[in-house]
Amino acid sequence: EDKVVQSPLSLVVHEGDTVTLNCSYEVTNFRSLLWYKQEKKAPTFLFMLTSSGIEKKSGRLSSILDKKELFSILNITATQTGDSAVYLCAVITQGGSEKLVFGKGTKLTVNP
Amino acid sequence: DAGVIQSPRHEVTEMGQEVTLRCKPISGHNSLFWYRQTMMRGLELLIYFNNNVPIDDSGMPEDRFSAKMPNASFSTLKIQPSEPRDSAVYFCASSLGGVADTQYFGPGTRLTVL
Numbered sequence A: 001e002d003k004v005v006q007s008p009l010s011l012v013v014h015e016g017d018t019v020t021l022n023c024s025y026e027v028t029n030f031r032s033l034l035w036y037k038q039e040k041k042a043p044t045f046l047f048m049l050t051s052s053g054i055e056k057k058s059g060r061l062s063s064i065l066d067k068k069e070l071f072s073i074l075n076i077t078a079t080q081t082g083d084s085a086v087y088l089c090a091v092i093t094q095g096g097s098e099k100l101v102f103g104k105g106t107k108l109t110v111n112p
Numbered sequence B: 001d002a003g004v005i006q007s008p009r010h011e012v013t014e015m016g017q018e019v020t021l022r023c024k025p026i027s028g029h030n031s032l033f034w035y036r037q038t039m040m041r042g043l044e045l046l047i048y049f050n051n052n053v054p055i056d057d058s059g060m061p062e063d064r065f066s067a068k069m070p071n072a073s074f075s076t077l078k079i080q081p082s083e084p085r086d087s088a089v090y091f092c093a094s095s096l097g098g099v100a101d102t103q104y105f106g107p108g109t110r111l112t113v114l
Helices: none
Strands: A003-007 A010-014 A019-026 A030-038 A043-049 A056-058 A061-066 A071-076 A085-093 A099-102 A106-111 B005-007 B010-013 B019-024 B031-038 B042-050 B053-056 B065-071 B074-079 B088-095 B109-113
Touching: A003 A085, A003 A099, A010 A019, A019 A030, A019 A085, A019 A106, A030 A071, A043 A056, A043 A061, A043 A071, A071 A085, A085 B042, A099 B042, B005 B088, B010 B019, B019 B088, B019 B109, B031 B074, B042 B065, B042 B074, B053 B065, B074 B088
Parallel strands: A010 A106, B010 B109
Antiparallel strands: A003 A019, A019 A071, A030 A043, A030 A085, A056 A061, A061 A071, A085 A099, A085 A106, B005 B019, B019 B074, B031 B042, B031 B088, B042 B053, B065 B074, B088 B109
16 A cells, blocks of 8 residues: 655754755655645645755745655754644655655644 | 635535535636545645646546536546545646646635535
């Protein structure tokens, strides 16, 4: 069964700290890995990673994929209270029909 | 663009009643997805359509759930009869082309079955 596991489940930090969120996966026929940010409502897309070792960056957020060790990390530097959210990792599998498998998320709380 | 539109935003119903959730995808998007999110199970893909055709419904929990997409701008997810364990937030998302394209989520429908 395809599986995506995120850690930690929750994290509390102070503004200005740097955080690293982890996502490991066990799937058949990996295609891509995605990161989403979910605040109070719907998930919003952050990154899509397909190739190992290539960092994707957007402002203070960055992410990288390791297809050999089957994991990805999402880094947030100089955290702000607005970064408080649940961060979801999802893996797209390919094959007969593509599937999207989500992890349960990491709840990040950034305190002032 | 208005984004993905879902209605209703909140639904409270009694066990045994029929529930219909509605979704309007972003104009021009060819794929539409229905998800369910609960604390216990996280976000789960229920079904997705490509060009109005159901591609994968393996995530649909049981026969009480059905989804239709009669045209490119409208989809419904129906639960009949509803049960308390169906209580969750149901999201609709759309993308330009399939699972591998960036999906844009609607605001969700919070369903409570008493």
